[in-house]
């Protein structure tokens with residue numbers, strides 16, 4: 024039982040969880056839920072033909088998130104993203120896309136034959152950065168045949184784009200704004216409601232298992248624009264399993280109840296606690312994302328004080344703190360009300376002690392990111408016969424996959440693009456096979 028045992032062993036470490044899922048195994052989710060692992064029965068409704076209990080649950084969620092229609096996904100946010108793109112693609116085959124894009128969106132574009140028009144985020148060199156409303160406006164003015172505009176906000180590091188201005192630009196061109204809000208499901212609950220749907224997005228894909236108390240795999244597709252409500256279930260079922268997990272779906276229902284009965288207050292009460300940790304990091308000279316960011320996510324550039332993300336990760340773990348993610352230069356921590364006072368004590372003290380570690384990292388000057396030349400559509404490249412070649416032999420070949428070094432979390436190439444530089448890549452690279 025290798026996997027089961029690995030999970031039990033990890034549990035024995037009793038680390039403070041600053042990773043997904045948002046419930047932090049705290050017991051907030053009814054442990055009896057597993058006994059409700061049922062299937063579509065006359066009285067349990069069916070996800071893709073919802074007309075009873077599931078539809079009622081979805082209506083409750085739509086009310087909470089201020090959506091015209093909300094759809095449950097038990098296949099993660101990836102499924103909600105694919106459905107969202109499918110809905111937009113009914114009106115054309117070109118999509119304006121922020122380049123910091125999740126793999127599921129690239130896959131959906133390949134399967135649906137969509138061509139992206141890329142917009143690069145404006146990065147500070149430490150983290151991913153934000154999509155600028157002026158860049159979106161420019162792309163809209165130069166392309167009159169797009170079916171939508173797709174951006175990721177917040178980023179993994181918690182940076183939030185100016186959704187209000189971006190949605191205003193999209194409305195002026197009558198183009199729907201699709202937001203990958205995977206990391207921002209809790210934005211509706213904060214002191215200031217900064218959920219992208221509230222700020223004008225047409226649709227959002229929200230990975231509620233990441234930051235709210237929901238079992239892993241639980242996500243939502245929120246639709247504000249009534250033009251997209253009708254075919255939404257069909258769009259999602261196109262990519263989904265016909266056996267969605269009832270415990271996952273039930274945990275989403277429990278989460279809706281939690282939000283309505285005190286959950287919102289708990290998230291708001293957390294804001295000053297996390298702000299205090301962020302202030303501590305700032306006072307120690309540790310760089311964090313600038314500007315408007317997720318108030319409940321701590322992202323620190325450990326490299327800004329000469330420590331690699333990997334070394335920092337080991338240090339945090341040795342202090343009983345499990346980060347959501349460490350990359351070569353940064354560490355990311357997801358905080359929810361299901362973290363305990365002891366968790367926050369450990370996190371703050373570990374950040375304070377970080378400066379005592381031996382310096383092992385000199386920051387490289389971040390180069391400017393440019394868009395590679397396109398040799399073939401994403402679809403052709405992703406579905407083509409491919410082969411793996413060593414990174415140094417891949418320059419000049421056509422990519423059959425995406426490479427996304429973190430930071431900055433912006434792909435250096437996408438399927439179908441000519442590979443220009445592999446200096447940042449260690450592994451073998453997947454390229455289109457030479458016929």
Ligand SMILES: Cc1ncc(COP(=O)(O)O)c(C=O)c1O
Nearest residue numbers: 099100101125175203205230242
């Ligand atoms: C920005 C972003 N979008 C989408 C996803 C996919 O979410 P899920 O794992 O719920 O399918 C992730 C997962 O980490 C993500 O980081």
